[in-house]
Amino acid sequence: MPGQKDLKFHPIHVESNIPEFDVFIAGSGPIGATYARCLVDAGYNVLMAEIGDQDTRIPGEHKKNEIEYQKDIDRFVNRILQGALSVVSIPRSQTIVPTLGPAAWTASDPSQMWITNGRNSFQGEHNNLGAEAVTRGVGGMSTHWTCATPEFLKGLERPVIFTDSAKDDAEWRLLYDSARSLIGTSETQFDHSIRHNVVLEALQKAYPTRGVKALPLACHRLAKGSPYVQWHAADDVYGDMFTNPDKLNKQGVKRGYFKLLTNTRCTRFDLDPSARDGHSIGLVEVRDLLGARIVPERSNPEVDFYIKAKAYVVAAGAVATPQILANSGFGATNDRKVHLIPQLATHITEQPMAFCQIALLQVDGIDEPGKPAWWEEAVAAHKEQFGKIDPLPIPFQDPEPQVTIPASLERPWHTQIHRDAFSYGEVGPALDSRIVVDLRFFGMQEGVPENKMIFEMSLKDAYGMPQPTFEYIPTRKYADETQRMMNDMTDVANKLGAYLPKSEPQFMTPGLALHLGGTTRLGLGQDKDETVANFNSQVWGFTNLFVGGNGTIPTPFGANPTLTSMCLAFRAAHKIAESLKNGKFLPAKA
Ligand code: G3F
Numbered sequence: 001m002p003g004q005k006d007l008k009f010h011p012i013h014v015e016s017n018i019p020e021f022d023v024f025i026a027g028s029g030p031i032g033a034t035y036a037r038c039l040v041d042a043g044y045n046v047l048m049a050e051i052g053d054q055d056t057r058i059p060g061e062h063k064k065n066e067i068e069y070q071k072d073i074d075r076f077v078n079r080i081l082q083g084a085l086s087v088v089s090i091p092r093s094q095t096i097v098p099t100l101g102p103a104a105w106t107a108s109d110p111s112q113m114w115i116t117n118g119r120n121s122f123q124g125e126h127n128n129l130g131a132e133a134v135t136r137g138v139g140g141m142s143t144h145w146t147c148a149t150p151e152f153l154k155g156l157e158r159p160v161i162f163t164d165s166a167k168d169d170a171e172w173r174l175l176y177d178s179a180r181s182l183i184g185t186s187e188t189q190f191d192h193s194i195r196h197n198v199v200l201e202a203l204q205k206a207y208p209t210r211g212v213k214a215l216p217l218a219c220h221r222l223a224k225g226s227p228y229v230q231w232h233a234a235d236d237v238y239g240d241m242f243t244n245p246d247k248l249n250k251q252g253v254k255r256g257y258f259k260l261l262t263n264t265r266c267t268r269f270d271l272d273p274s275a276r277d278g279h280s281i282g283l284v285e286v287r288d289l290l291g292a293r294i295v296p297e298r299s300n301p302e303v304d305f306y307i308k309a310k311a312y313v314v315a316a317g318a319v320a321t322p323q324i325l326a327n328s329g330f331g332a333t334n335d336r337k338v339h340l341i342p343q344l345a346t347h348i349t350e351q352p353m354a355f356c357q358i359a360l361l362q363v364d365g366i367d368e369p370g371k372p373a374w375w376e377e378a379v380a381a382h383k384e385q386f387g388k389i390d391p392l393p394i395p396f397q398d399p400e401p402q403v404t405i406p407a408s409l410e411r412p413w414h415t416q417i418h419r420d421a422f423s424y425g426e427v428g429p430a431l432d433s434r435i436v437v438d439l440r441f442f443g444m445q446e447g448v449p450e451n452k453m454i455f456e457m458s459l460k461d462a463y464g465m466p467q468p469t470f471e472y473i474p475t476r477k478y479a480d481e482t483q484r485m486m487n488d489m490t491d492v493a494n495k496l497g498a499y500l501p502k503s504e505p506q507f508m509t510p511g512l513a514l515h516l517g518g519t520t521r522l523g524l525g526q527d528k529d530e531t532v533a534n535f536n537s538q539v540w541g542f543t544n545l546f547v548g549g550n551g552t553i554p555t556p557f558g559a560n561p562t563l564t565s566m567c568l569a570f571r572a573a574h575k576i577a578e579s580l581k582n583g584k585f586l587p588a589k590a
Pocket of ligand 1 (some may be wrong): 145146148416440511512514515559
């Protein structure tokens, strides 16, 4: 902890006249936003730091809402997705360029490798999550996510918060309903899509007992019959927080002060040495990466500041959350120190992912009679205008299919049978994308102590934080299930269509699902030697340190995790509000 006289408090303290905030939040994605929304609406002052920039029309908006991508989803891949994702750990093999002109500079010791921007000399080839990536920017991953918001399967994916099963069910019902309502999940926005109904009906007929249904998506159609949808993201969670700061809540309490600092790195937490019962965070050090705006005369444009709050939340994604805690000296580093969070970034999980694309078989009956009126009208209008030159009776702007076969205990994998942007699998110009369907099947993994991340203090990432190294080998138990999953995917694919060349069934590079879990996992208490925090997301041994995001999920899961992570954030925000109200943060209880 720096001496008090050296402390530079962030100018925001002065600007807001708030010497100490109620809550500091690192990360502005959907989970940081959930924390902020709950706490600010309850009247508490919240300061949020986001390492990336604000680069959407409104803070945290989905970039797919731009008309360009509504019209052509494949453009989203090159223009947005590839730019928004930074790969976390790149091993040596991927840094070797044998075709580089021989005259180019080389290290005098040829065994040395480049170490900038995630190139990681500590990373093994065999145990990497090679496609694991992060997004920096307001709204985080939600600015380009799929918007898929399924519930976790009870008895397998869904964490157990209460051992009393009825109580646990009731809690989850409440949490899921609240999360769905905040993010705006719907299963009806593609009801008036011909392709959606073709795929849905074909699969319902083929698998009548598997609960085939519309994929739950956080979105809404812009207007009845519109070909376009508004994809939801962190902006829906923030709601009118940026535009209506004085709003009163149902109890007549005015919103707390809320400020989002962009281009601001959360560097590390400092313990409060005067804390008595349990470890307590006294300060957070942040770095304004574009600090030259504030102190232009400084030669180093980056400026470090301190922020004081009563509670501290780290919701910076499943990689950066443990990274910040590791940089604070709390764990997950390769030194021999005794760590305050010994289980940090252990028991990590990622979803094995199978993928293929098909061209539909079942398009013949589309213009046959007996269809709903909206369908027949759309087909008739299309045929009238383009019938002479377009061989397909599907309107050009017919929305894409969005179908799922939910995971079950017998078949523990999540499925998406739909059309969406992806960093591969673009439909080539040769084929009409109206008949192309993607199949993405997501398997599970259980958290084991050997699967972990280590943060290298001697090597920094592009933002000056300790470089993460993965030590990750898929566990046998669920690895065997992936054979059945692949078999299932090919069965489903064959019912629907013929494989698209280059998009035949394949397993993707580990990490591509971008559903890293377990890095800050929650537990009930008897499992403290395997977990990081309790089900209020309060870190064991600490009074005022909370974690958020997919890293908190301790269970094997195949489904998209954001909705469940929001649920867990609600509980934590409630706990923080309660402690603020009582004026006391007590050590994390089981
Ligand atoms: C995930 O993060 C999404 O949740 C999936 F829906 C998507 O297909 C996948 O990324 C692609 O990597």
